[in-house]
Amino acid sequence: MSDPLHDVFEILQPPPGGLAELQRRVQGERTPRRAWLGGLALVAAAAAVLVVASPRTPEPALELADQLACADPALAGVLCAGGEPGAVVSPSGADRLALALVPNANDRVLIYRVAGAGAPMRAGQITRAQVGLGKELRGR
């Protein structure tokens, strides 16, 4: 009479090829550092593709300069002529604007600080003119 527990604890042989399979899987493993670097490179490449492929939108400062020029032709004249900083009175006389040239290293770009002295400008879309803006002037 055999012990019934003999069947419970009978030693079974696993399917063959286990060690070779383990070697294959271990060889396929990449070290965590290399995997991390690979992921980082992938993200950087994806970001570069997005930047290159994304449609160009107007620079906010240039957009603002255009809006400003529409709002006040006198100011547009100053900007387009690359004029000297100073006080400008809009033709309507509704507002006084102060211009100050902000130094910058790029000789193709002039940056002005524009300050509204009183009420909002008449075009309406520019209610605060205290914004630094850049506009490429010398190419125009």
Add this chain to the structure above:
Amino acid sequence: MLPTPPGSSLDQAGLEALYTRLEVPVYNVVYRWLWDAQDAREVVQEAFVSLWRMRARVRMESVEPLVYKIALNQAAKRLRWRRTWRWLSLEQGGDERPAQGLGADDGLAAQQRQRAVRVAVEALPEALRAVVMLCELSDLSYAQVAEALEIPEGTVASRRNAAIKSLRRSLGRRYPEDLS
């Protein structure tokens, strides 16, 4: 040969040596969870691959209990997943090991025996089953079994005795002649 992180003494040769030593006992323990040769083999593989991934943090003095711990966790996870899947699909799982080299009657008797063993083992609470399988099928000491299962060493002996008693009772009802 792949590089080993500094501070770890588990290199690829060490892993392979460990696998060669532990494949059969780990497979046998896991098989008593899954009752499927292919699933048990995959769990053994996954346990060793997991060990390889964490080799930088492995302490060699406790690597064997760690292997069993990982394997049992993965077997339990697979079993839960299988039960869920079976509940959803009404599929029956597990395999019946072929009783090779036996005549028709003997083969049938052997299959009945295997089924009875499986019923008896599955009737054990997992806590008892883990202890008795590790004690009987692995070369781990009580202290190592306690480490693998994160229980006190004294609990190992008491659970083992309770499991053996339960198995004897359960199998004795089905094969009373065995207990005479």
